[in-house]
Amino acid sequence: MIRFEEVSVTYEGAAEPTVQGVDFEVPEGELVLLVGPSGVGKSTVLGAVSGLVPHFTGGTLRGRVTVAGRDTRTHKPRELADVVGTVGQDPLAHFVTDTVEDELAYGMESLGLAPEVMRRRVEETLDLLGLADLRDRPIATLSGGQRQRVAIGSVLTPHPRVLVLDEPTSALDPAAAEEVLAVLQRLVHDLGTTVLLAEHRLERVIQYADRVVLLPAPGAAPLFGDPAEVMAVSPVYPPVVDLGRLAGWTPLPLTVRDARRRAADLRKRLTHPAAGGRAAGAARVGAAAAPRERGQATPPPPGTSVPVPSPRRRLFRRTAAATPDPTAPPQIAEVRALAVCRARITALRHVDLTVAPGETVALMGRNGAGKSTLLGSLVGLVEPTAGIVRVGGAVPHRTPPRDLVRRVGLVPQEPRDLLYADTVAAECTAADRDAGAEPGTCRALVSELLPGITDDTHPRDLSEGQRLALALAVVLAARPPLLLLDEPTRGLDYAAKARLVTVLRALATEGHAIVLATHDVELAAEIAHRVVLLAEGEVIADGPTAEIVVSSPSFAPQVTKILAPQQWLTVTEVREALG
């Protein structure tokens, strides 16, 4: 269906080809996953299928790409529109019309299908993607998962035989991601659609893949094969594969179910050297619990980590507030009975949260549950409608920005928003000046986080992970005791994520309190001491990571699922326990 013959792509001004030696064929009706670290040219390969590379992006494509028998050299993207459907990384950049139904029809209108056919297919697609209730809704009012489904639906209606998706689940919460993937699987199974998708979060998608194309390094020839075989040599792999490699299972399990079947032995090994294993696990849990014990005012007594009805919770909070524990150390951040209404929509209602020094808190919940709003109110971007927010004793939205940066720093979802300058060096100088820090502070941080970045690099030329690190350094230049991160792992590969985890752990040990809003359960399991679950603007659970994620099927990391009922969160823990 899709055929790459000795393809190499060189963009204008680039000395080396971005990808070369790409030579594989995707058979009809298969779901093929394109994996590899950041910056190896995954998007370029995807673009070559729809003809956007090189017709739209420029550059030189050598070799030949054929889709359903059409050569992309002679067919422009618009002439491939009836066989290839493409959904890019940002669904918002994809929409042409304003309402869901019109958006679904747009592609068919361009192709000139008969009105009756269009009508029928719109209805079918609305049902197929579970969008029937949203048909009249303006796209601007949809949540992330809904937008992604509309974007997929909008390219499905012309009935393309090939679907190309670039990171379809990166911005989605675990439940929405599963929804989208279930749709893709149905397309493959029931309709024989060929799907080619690139994704960083392999733990979500690897189980659905029929084949995997691995781009191991920039400019290296891709590897094409069976998922388990490719995963055995891949530099990027999900936790289940990591655990499989650790335990020496062959062939490697790709799903939690396969891994569970083989894990009996491993579970025994983990319980048997009870002293070593449990102690290591306990040590970690102990470390996680320690800051919480110090900050005793932190609400949840052991029983409250499960969903609490809010009236009782309110009562509890009242009494707690009325009798402050004199021995409690000062909290870095305190949020009491916070409510935020924006544009007649209640984003947060009656939220209580306290953060102690050295503590790492993960905010989790659906897209649109109010995570970003809560972070925004902690940093003074959002004015509370009711309730109290205090960060380091100051009220964030009334504190001048210059003072506030020394109390709290936020790395926004799009780190690029923080960067204005033309070079890394200028960015660092500006950051030192803004923060009133010693000249060179920020540059030292950058060197620590991003070894090998030269002063004259333009921030735009950095990869996603490098840009995040630069933004982090800029924020850290003011040494804020409270650090907030909004979706830090979006678009990061496993290596960049591991580096981020190391950095954040070191910061927490130094006494920084960290609050991160994330959909990435593996990241939360890796570094968070405490997890706070939000739903519809309310806190529905607040407690130690182990307790919260283990009890929830959608928020449990893979290792937990595999080794249940034992409570392990990450492969690192297991590795340490095994010695």
Add this chain to the structure above:
Amino acid sequence: MSSGGSRRDPAGECPAAGPWGRVAQFPAPLGSCSSVGRKAAPAPRKRGRATPAPGRHQHRAPLHPGAWWLWSLGLGTAATRTTNPLLLALLIAAAGYVVATHRSAAPWARSYAAFVKLAAAVLLIRLAFTVVLGSPIPGTHTLLTLPEVPLPHWAQGIRLGGEVTAEALLFSGYNGLKLAALLICVGAAGALASPARLLKSLPGALYEAGVAVVVALTFAPHLIADVQRLRAARRLRGRPDRGVRGLLQVGLPVLEGALERSVALAAAMDARGYGRTADVPARVRRTTTALTLGGLLGVCAGTYGLLTAEGGTYGLPVMCAGVAAALAGLRLGGRRTPRTRYRPEPWGAHAWLVAGSGAAVAALLALASVRDPGALNPGVVPLTAPALPLWPAAAVLLALLPAFVVPKAPKEPS
């Protein structure tokens, strides 16, 4: 291109043609599946309209957007015919009432509030100018006297400060209100039917240009959102987020972001078949060009003829022929675009009523302004209270017709 072209033929689009033929026989669809949609799906229904599911989903667009635009244009025209504040207030109230009852919960419906604010600003600015710069209206009722700034002789005829009379204020107030009413009418049209919906009624040959215009129009709201986001980000850097300097510094990143988004959108549109052309015979292509060019030339010549004294005889016929030729060219040009329209908005009895009520208001007020100019343009010298002329007021009330005859849009969940 060959298989792309074959899709034009509706008959070639039989349900069993592609790998997608069996869509309708799916196992239970995901999530909120509706049995209704599935039942309706297999059989193409009469006249391409689904039977609405009982109590589940009403027809989405109750009225042709063009009807709303004609209605509000009629109201706007009526507003230009009068300066009677009572009639204008009645007109604004009527438009406001219809908007309040019939606008949707969509984001673009909120633009009405922006237009109302703009109208108020226009009125206030008009009054402020009168106060500061004076007015040629001779008045005897002095309300207050501002200190007059002596101006050099080359600025003769311009006055700064001085006497402010009740007559002058009233006169500019009337005129300002007229402008405000006009703006509110445009705002009402935007709130009742988004301009993007009007696009669907454009002829095929113009559609793609129309899409480009609408996409360009949505650029502005995105730009504003970007500015807000980046100014917030400045706060995160510890810089003040207000003031002109703050705005200037985010300028470049905002433009960069907007440009990147536009490029991404263009790529997405290209990949979705925007700008596909059908193969048409060279003869048709040449005829189209000849008709369009000839038509435009005819329009130019006709206009010239109409405007000059000696061309009175041939002006009108040449103009008409030119317009006809241009329209024929446009229609023939539509053959080059294979686009079809999804659920074109029907122009039904309600649409006639709505557009008709707007036109009636405009016509009746135009008539009244000829028959009874005194009542529609109350004098300010000498100072008198404006009276409400009875039958023009009744005519304005016709504008309320849509509020009662048009079925309300189903309430959308927010």
